[in-house]
Amino acid sequence: MEIILKQDIKALGEKDDIVTVKPGFGRNYLIPQGFAELATPSAKKVLAENLKQAAFKQDKIKKDAEALAGSLADVKLTIGAKAGESGKIFGAVNTIMIADALKSKGFEVDRRRITFETEPKMIGEYIANLNLHKEVKVKVAFEVVAE
Template sequence: MEVILKQDIKKLGEKDDVVTVKPGYGRNYLIPQGFAVLATPSAKKVLAENIRQAQFKQEKIKKDATQLANKLEGVKLTIGAKAGETGKIFGSVNSIQIAEALKKQGFDVDRRRITFEQDPKVLGEYVANLNLHKEVKVQVPFEVVAE
């Protein structure tokens, strides 16, 4: 019996895979639980169309991320923070502050996509890693200065 998986199932397959299973496993477990649908010719056509549309969307998202990465190449940020006499920051600079500084310069980047190589806890220069897409990453240098 052939079924189309609706989600990843360990030791069986990933979402949108067409797999062959024993009829009892398919009828009594996979289909009633909503983990799979019967692989009829019409369901296979719908699956092929859904995969094609998903690829088109992913290509568009990657293209947009690449364009944004090209624009971010020459950007350098300056972040103000309260610091003590030794140069140690009260608290630390976080991804929200980097996202706000990028927004002021006209770049809309989600704060959850920003990571640091080392946490900025003292005044100085650092690098923020922006994961715009799973294949598109860019590094933006920034400087932490005392307010």
Template structure:
């Protein structure tokens, strides 16, 4: 029996895979639990069209991310923070501050896509990693300055 999986199943396959399973496993477990649907010819055509549209959307998202990455190549940010005399800042610079600084420069980046190589807890220069797409990653240098 051929089944189209609706979600990832560890020992069987990933979402949108067409897999062969025993009749009882498909009829009594996968289909009633909503983990898969019967792979008829019409269901396969719908799956092929959905995969084609999803690939087109992913390609567009990747191209947009590459365009943003090219424009971010020469951007350097400056983040102000309250600091003591030794150069240690009170608190830490977080991803929200980086996202706001990027927004001020005209780049809309979700804060959850920003990570740091080292946590910025002192005045100095650091690097923020922006994960714009699973295949497009950009390193943006920023400087923490005392206010």
């Protein structure tokens, strides 16, 4: 019996895979639980169309991320922070500050996609990693200066 999985199932397959299982397992467990549906010819066509559209959307998202990464390659940010005599920052420079600085330069990047190579604790230059897509990552240099 062929079925189309609606979600990942350990030791069987991943979402949208067409797998062959014993009829009792499919009819009595997978289909009633909502883990799978019968792989009829019409369901296979719908699955193929859905996969095609999802691939198109992912390709567009990746191209947009690559274009953004290309324009971010030479951007240098300056972040102001209160600091003591020794150069130690009071508080912290966080991803929200980096996202706001990028926004002021005209780049829209979600703060949850920003990480630091080393946490900025002193005045100086640092690198922020921007994960724009699972395959597109870019490094942006920023400088922390005393206000």
